Amino acid sequence: MIVNMRKSITLLIFYITLNYCLCIKYHNYTLYRGIPVTDHHLYFFHNLSIMFDVKFWRPPGLMYRPIEFTIKPEDKGLFLKMADENGIYLTTIIPDVQRAFDMQTVKTYIRRKMETFDWRNYFRLDDIYSWMRDLNRAYPRETQLASLGQTHENRDIMAIRIVLKGSSLRSTVIVEGGIHAREWISPAFVTYFIHEILRARHSTDSEMKKIAMTYEWFFVPVLNPDGYEYTHVTDRMWRKNRRGQFGVDLNRNFAHNFGTVGATFHKNSEVYCGQSAFSEPETLAMAKLVQVNSKNLEYYLSFHSYGQYMIIPYADTKKHIENFHEVKKMGLQAADRIFGKYQTYYTVGTSYDTVGYMTSGVSGCWVKRMFRVP
Ligand SMILES: [Zn+2]
Incomplete structure (x- = not known):
């Protein structure tokens, strides 16, 4: 009896240690x-x-x-x-x-067991990176891994490049995920995107196969690793990076009309743009990746949550400029396809057209303007 009780007490303590978390709680919010x-x-x-x-x-x-x-x-x-x-x-x-x-579950990835990574659970940063390393081991000729730089808390910002064997290279696509810490579905989706591109070689879906084979792909699934980890251990609602106690909104820190609209210089604000454009290691790392690969860059995609929107540059104006109409046409075609499949209604347009406000210092706007990316 006593032995049994001791056993349950030990089990109880073990259980508490596993689930004990210093996180800020949002009960009854x-x-x-x-x-x-x-x-x-x-x-x-x-x-x-x-x-x-x-x-x-x-x-x-x-x-x-x-x-x-x-x-x-x-x-x-x-x-x-x-x-x-x-x-x-x-x-x-x-x-x-x-x-x-x-109700959101965070699972542990078991190294070298790629089937333990899935898209029904979320994963911590180290697990996402381990999975990327295993992908690289599984497809050594078609993938390359690189750290784009280190964050304030010395975490790597990992990127994976994919060029499928026998592909007819035309141009480059760069995919950004996790710039905002709390938007967990973004890194989850970008890892799924990586998985789909690698799998497409053996796919019977000829359209998907063609797309996968046509481009040189770069994926950065977690552009804000410090922030992402902070949402797992301390505050689920954190958005910015981890500069100081306040953090910088990385999607206001790019050098496109920096600090002008939809951003502030107040450190405590959720949209604090930082002291100057590219003041942050994360944005600078991404900028370098884009610059080095800008020659044939055709698409730059950035994933956020939540809302069913396809937001087209530029975010800092109400005007439809450059090739807006051409991109919108493609966006509407995509929205139609999504509706056909999931009955989900996506709205296509600029930031002002869709969410109804303007912002500056946004990654995609800087990329498009700076390197004339269609
Ligand atoms: Zn976001």
Whole structure:
């Protein structure tokens, strides 16, 4: 009996150690959605962060565009009262955000067992990198691994280059993931993209095979490794990199109209652009990769969450410039195909057209302008 009890106590302690986490918890934080239908409503949402500690999952933009944000449990009463007084209609998307986070599973990858990597779970940075190393071992002639540089916390920013055997090289594609720490689906998707390109050689899908064989591919699945790890161990809602205590929004740090619109020089802001363009090791590393491979660069793709949007440059203007219409046509074709397959409706346009706000210092805008990438 005593032996059994000791055993269960030991087991219990073991169990607690495994699951014990110093993370910030978001118990009873609620994710609300509001739709502004008057100027007054829009003003209310724009000023929400003065009154409350809100985290926007969809920031305010134009009228009639849904806005989504979390409110702390202790603020909910006052917030709901104020929303009601201002005639704002709200819907609850996730009553308890922490419960939703707890349902996201993080699995361990077992080295040299590539079947233990999947897309039904998330993985820590080291596991993603181990999987990439194993891919390189499995396809030594078709893949190359490189570290583009180190972060503030001395983590590598890993890239994988893929050129399939017998491919008829035309031009280059660069794929960026995980620039925003908390957008876990982005690195997960980019690793899936890598997997699909490598698998396409043996695919019966001739279209997919042709695409995979046509390009030289570069993938950077986790451009913000420090931030990504920070969301796993400390704060699931972290967005920026880990410069100092405050961090820099890497997708405001590129040298395209740096610090002008949709970004601030306030360190505590979620969209702090940093002291100067390319002040951060992560953006500088990506810039170098792009520059070195810019000669035949045809596509630069950057994956974010969440929302069903295909956002085309430029993010800092309302105008449709350069080859916008040509790219939009392709985007609409893609959106149609996605709708046909999943009945998911994607909106195609500039940042202003889609999410309803403008931003500067964005990676894709810098790449397109600087190297005339179509
Ligand atoms: Zn993002």
